[in-house]
Amino acid sequence: MRHYLLFICLIFTLLLFSPNCTIKQFVLQKEHGAIDGGQNLVPNGDIEILENGEPVRWNYRGRCAVGCPGFQSDYALTMEVSGQDQAAQWETQLSSIKPHTKYVICFWYRLPQKGRIEVILFGKTLSVDQMFRYNPMHWCRYSAILDSEEMEGNCKISFLAKGGIGPFKFWIDRIELYEGESPIGQNCARLQYQYYNTAYVSPDIISPLPFAFEWTFDNGHRPQEIQYIVELPDEVEFISCALGRICKWPPDGWSITWTRRDDTSKVEIEKILMEGRPYFRVLARVASILGDEKQLTDYVVPVGVRDHWKGSLGRYSGMISMCLYVRSKVSSGSFPFYYYAKWDRGQQPRKRLNLEVITIPEAGSSKNLVLISEVQMQAGDKNPQLAEDFLRIGLNGIGHMDLRGGDSALRNKIGKFRQMGLRYFTSWVNIASYNVDDKDAKAMDLNGQRTGKGGWCLSYRGPGWVKNMNQYKKRLESGVNFLAFDDAKPSTCYCDQCKRLFAQFLRINTDLPYIDPSLFMKEGWNGDQRYKILWKDFSLWHYGRTAQAMKHELVQSLRYRGLNGRIYFGISSWLPFTHPFAAKSLTAFDFDIRQTYMNWASSSFGGSPKKVGDYLYQSQEALGIYARALAATLSPGLTYMHPACALDPYSQMKYQILEAMMAPHFAGYLMYAGKDIDLGDMKYMAEANALMVRFEEIVLKGKAIKPIEINQWSGVRIKKLGSKGLVLVSDYSTYEPIDTIVRFSSNDLDEQTLIDAESGEKIIPISGIYHVKIKAERARLLYFGAD
Ligand SMILES: [Zn+2]
Known part of the structure; x- marks a missing residue:
């Protein structure tokens, strides 16, 4: 999934930063009284009259x-x-x-x-x-x-x-x-608040307010510019505004939306009075761009995409096109704010929502956990307090800062962030022979042709490899130190070099004599069928070997330049394998950053933090001694409007982190994708991080006991370190909190008193059975033998 997005990103970078992106001068337009809300054929369709x-x-x-x-x-x-x-x-x-x-x-x-x-x-x-x-x-x-x-x-x-x-x-x-076929009507624009019914702001950290805009104009009706307007109460301080342009993919269809940054549109701020109260108006003037017709024609998120059930990533996360960075001047309260789109011939009816002021706890800082998050649109440029905010919520790594100014800007920023205490700086990469144009990089088929049908040749070290590696070296020189490997693709290449490595794989891991894979993989081969399984396993093993070669080359290059050679690799996507020894070669990967997107689709993790925890427990167990330190790639709601959201879109952030934390050999997490993270997510991230930091030793070194399954929405996880331990008790079975009691017993707990890590409540077993009340907090972290 990750890869697909990155691929789209690259295409857009090529497509959109073409030199004909000129800005038309803004032409003053006369005020229009006409409100363009009359296109909806359903009378009183929003039920507000x-x-x-x-x-x-x-x-x-x-x-x-x-x-x-x-x-x-x-x-x-x-x-x-x-x-x-x-x-x-x-x-x-x-x-x-x-x-x-x-x-x-x-x-x-x-x-x-x-x-x-x-x-x-x-x-x-x-x-x-x-x-x-x-x-x-x-x-x-x-x-x-x-x-x-x-x-x-x-x-x-x-x-x-x-x-x-x-x-x-x-x-x-x-x-x-x-x-017509547009979900917003004809010749109009719309600004929409992403996500949900309330927007959160805080005095503690800079708060991102994410919006999406859409428009559809026929040729000849296209305005010179569309204005996206947000009116905020004076209790809030304006910091900055990031703008993007929504793009669709493919150009003649609609399978994905994506945002590219827009640094040319102007943002104005004006003080206004609303019903006698001081407000200010943020006015983003987004001009029509000549020569970029494809990007401006019918730019509405189409019917069916917004209510998509099968997969949300990209379809939802690509929709944010405006992000305001604000800070509350007050420490509590709730205030209305307004937003709408306006163009020369019309205006979207003003929408009102509430801003709620919340406080974000200080999470403390971790010694040895890897706590990385990606950031909102252009946060690297737009949020002057990014590092402080990250440290406050307990994070120690940052990914995808979306900075202008190239390598030197990145180097300066990372340098400062490092001084302030951030330690991990991530970048998404891939095996350097992937997606290379060179024909020799394509996998050879059974007949000796480099068709690429089996993926890429992992033995390839030609010019395409060199080019990719040079790019990665540049990133490392800028201070990036954590390379997150994107989606892996199986590689079944029948070239001589790949075959030679297969022979080595067999020799190291089995007692089987070598047979040429182009023989046993031929249809109808009747020999020992184990070879076919091993050939599949070899794909993962070879993937690991190739990563080792990359790491070796990158570390050497850094040393040669007199730089610190300590870099981290993370594997986010695993190729299918049968024998755990296929993972033996993955030692170049410091972290298993496998992707667990809770709301990716109703069919995968089903919006259940428990399923995320189960999956991580099982995948670590299956790898046994070959398991890597786990720093799972988790996700925010992706996004909250997605129908597969099975819990409160914000608090699920905390639950999935706690569930992941109970997995064997846990080391931390990476939160992707950052543009979907808003203040509500950050608050719950802070709460989870505070707990992890407090029990860091048990979390990192404790032994994960086989989870107790209550039912598919409820379970108990135990992690023990000597006489100390953690118990996570959860019940996510209803969307709205309903009081329930989770009953369980465990020989691993020796009838010890459990103490709630947040409320301090003591839970004493009755006849060996613990009764844990679940209320608004759907998961409770309990501890014993520690403080
Ligand atoms: Zn090959």
């Missing part, structure tokens, strides 16, 4: 009501049904529908367990039943393109609540219907 408590223009049948809060708003529609009831239904009248025309329908919803919403429009029934968890409070988005066919003029749209176990509530909000 009420009369006597009823939503204007909506009719209902069954147990229907207005609920609050809505999705990023005050109100939403709700429906309640129990098993025996007739379906509840909301309905409204649409007008001016054109026949044989495509329309986009979008809305946000929440469903009870096994519930289903049916949307009836243009004589068609759309069934909406995707919901990640039982009793979910997480808003999900649905969108579809529908053809009106014979329908014309007035037409109804109905939402029916169906099924569900027990009497549960259905919610719908922000219902939009647009003519």
